[in-house]
Amino acid sequence: MKSIVVVGSQWGDEGKGKVTDYLAQVADVVVRSQGGNNAGHTILFDNQKFALRSIPSGIFNPQIKNVMANGMVINPKQMLEELDGLIARGITNFQLFVSNRAHIVLPYHEALDGAFEQFKGDKKIGTTKRGIGPAYADKANRIGIRIGDFVNPHVFKEVLAETLNIKNMELKMLGLPQFSFAEIYNEYTEYAKRIAPYVCDTSLLLEAELKKGSKVLFEGAQGVMLCLDHGTYPYVTSSSPTGASVPLNCGIAPSYIQDVLGICKAYTTRVGEGPFPTELHNDLADYIREKGHEYGTVTQRPRRVGYLDCVALNYARRISGINHLAIMLFDVLTGIEKLKICYAYELDGQVINTIPATNYDYSRVKPLYIELDGWQEDITKVTTFAELPANAQKYLRTIEELTGVKIALLSIGPDRKQTIQLEELF
Ligand code: IMP
Numbered sequence: 001m002k003s004i005v006v007v008g009s010q011w012g013d014e015g016k017g018k019v020t021d022y023l024a025q026v027a028d029v030v031v032r033s034q035g036g037n038n039a040g041h042t043i044l045f046d047n048q049k050f051a052l053r054s055i056p057s058g059i060f061n062p063q064i065k066n067v068m069a070n071g072m073v074i075n076p077k078q079m080l081e082e083l084d085g086l087i088a089r090g091i092t093n094f095q096l097f098v099s100n101r102a103h104i105v106l107p108y109h110e111a112l113d114g115a116f117e118q119f120k121g122d123k124k125i126g127t128t129k130r131g132i133g134p135a136y137a138d139k140a141n142r143i144g145i146r147i148g149d150f151v152n153p154h155v156f157k158e159v160l161a162e163t164l165n166i167k168n169m170e171l172k173m174l175g176l177p178q179f180s181f182a183e184i185y186n187e188y189t190e191y192a193k194r195i196a197p198y199v200c201d202t203s204l205l206l207e208a209e210l211k212k213g214s215k216v217l218f219e220g221a222q223g224v225m226l227c228l229d230h231g232t233y234p235y236v237t238s239s240s241p242t243g244a245s246v247p248l249n250c251g252i253a254p255s256y257i258q259d260v261l262g263i264c265k266a267y268t269t270r271v272g273e274g275p276f277p278t279e280l281h282n283d284l285a286d287y288i289r290e291k292g293h294e295y296g297t298v299t300q301r302p303r304r305v306g307y308l309d310c311v312a313l314n315y316a317r318r319i320s321g322i323n324h325l326a327i328m329l330f331d332v333l334t335g336i337e338k339l340k341i342c343y344a345y346e347l348d349g350q351v352i353n354t355i356p357a358t359n360y361d362y363s364r365v366k367p368l369y370i371e372l373d374g375w376q377e378d379i380t381k382v383t384t385f386a387e388l389p390a391n392a393q394k395y396l397r398t399i400e401e402l403t404g405v406k407i408a409l410l411s412i413g414p415d416r417k418q419t420i421q422l423e424e425l426f
Contacts, residue, residue: 003216004425005243008223009262009316011270012241013296013303015328015411016263017041020057020219022409022419026426028214030058031206032221033249034071034239036105036135037078038128039221040297045416050086051297054079055096057219059086062093065209067202070101071239071249073135074147076191078105098195099202100148101251106188108167108179109134115176125235126272128298136228136238138163151196153189160185203251210256215426218246220263224316225270225355232355232362235274243320261408261425262322264313266330266395269303271296275362278306278342292332307369309342310402315355317403324423326409327396331380331418339395340369343402370398380413385422 004023008014021043024030032039037053043060044050050060054074058064068074086094109131116133117124127133138144143163149155161181168178209216222241225231229240239245243260247253267288270276279285285305288294294303316322333339344351345365356362375389382388388396396407408423 002213003210003218003256003259005218005220005246005257005260007220007243007260007262007316007320007322008241009264009313009320009322009325010223010268010309011225011276012221012223013269013271014223014263014265015326016220017043017052017057018328018411018414018416018419019261019263019326019409020217021045021060022416023217023426024058024061024064026215027058027064027217029065029067029206029209029216030056031067031069031216031218031250032056032072033069033218033246034241035221035237036073036130036132037075037082038130038132038237038298041219042297044414048089050089053082053298055082055086058217059094059096060091062095065095065097065205067206067250068096068098068102069202069206069250070099071245072099072102073105073132073139073239074098074102075105075130076150076188076195080191080194096198097200097202097205098147098198100146100151100199101201101203102147103135103139103144104147104150105131105135106145106184108164108171109138111171111176115174124273126274130298133238143167147195147199150188151192151199153192156189156192157185160188206250206252210252217426218250218257224320225312227319230319232274232359235272235359243322259323259425260321261324261326262313262316262320262405263326263328264308265328266308266333267292268306268309268312269294271299271301271303275359276304276306277345277362277365277367278309279304280306284336287336288332292329307340307342307367308399309367310399311342311345311353311367312355313399314353314403317405322405324408324425325399325403325405326411327399327407328411330392330410331412333374333395334379335376336374339372339374341372341395341398341402342367343370344368372398380418382412383420385410385420
């Protein structure tokens, strides 16, 4: 296959960074198509740990073209901090292309994100407070600022003046401090100068690469269950992290998207609020949280933990066209006596196999489980499926049976080398 979309098949944090980094070793182009610095991709190699937020995971390889596509909302200040952090650690030789149609995140977006969360009280979404929702809202409301306008100081001056006028009225009505045009303009035109050399029409670049047969990896952020349209609304992010969203978010034809690799933890986690049927509140949850280091990369919040939910996984498969699976953090399950996988829900006495549209219903579903025996053997150095303990093999085969999708990659530790490839991908 020539192009592959990597999507999170749960509520984010599935380990997409590791898979993207693994596949990026053979990719020509790596693309981030949506979201912004609400994402946090942790990559470990050669005993070094890198936490990427908005920059694509191919940045470590000088041969790879890294694209930040039009569907993203980019915080210029944070992007430059991230870039400077990489440069300081010796990552100086890279290729980066930023879409002139992507939108920017400005300080008033972050202020509004925090304020809305506060106003909502116990109905809060649990956002990352990075201004993502307000930035996408401005885009839809046609008062967003695009990168192409941002890097032209005259145009930026004009659009910022118009936009800030409206935003300051909004902030005033909400009783929040307003922002000074001069302060934002002076600070951000400096950032714009530094970002300008990377800016281009990435839709043209991607079409040219796809046409000539380059291997293009579309790196997802968040997960299908956090999709604005198909996730557990309103407890979702403000973009669509599905395979279907990639053509729109990158400006390419849908026919270029054929293969979708769903990244799935061997269990389930969620940060932020919203229904989570298989959530555990017991010692097992604490065991998995500590062993799997289940704390947010961006916000450090402890993640909610639960059993693997194959209803949610099947929903993600259907919505996103997942035709290969990568099972992540499999080693975390070692040492657990009995494991459970949710295969269906019960709602009002009926067995259902999909996600109800309303949170009223979704918060009332009861998970139905298959119980499996666990394994005690260390699996972190295993290199083939056949070497895995029989019970570990059974767990994986059960996931394949419940989803009808083959497992192509299996992760048994954080390092790039601790990856077993079961099916050919790129
Ligand atoms: P926002 O994207 O900051 O608006 O947050 C909306 C919801 O998406 C919250 O529940 C966040 O915790 C969640 N979220 C956003 N980005 C990520 C991510 O990269 N991983 C996991 N959850 C995320």
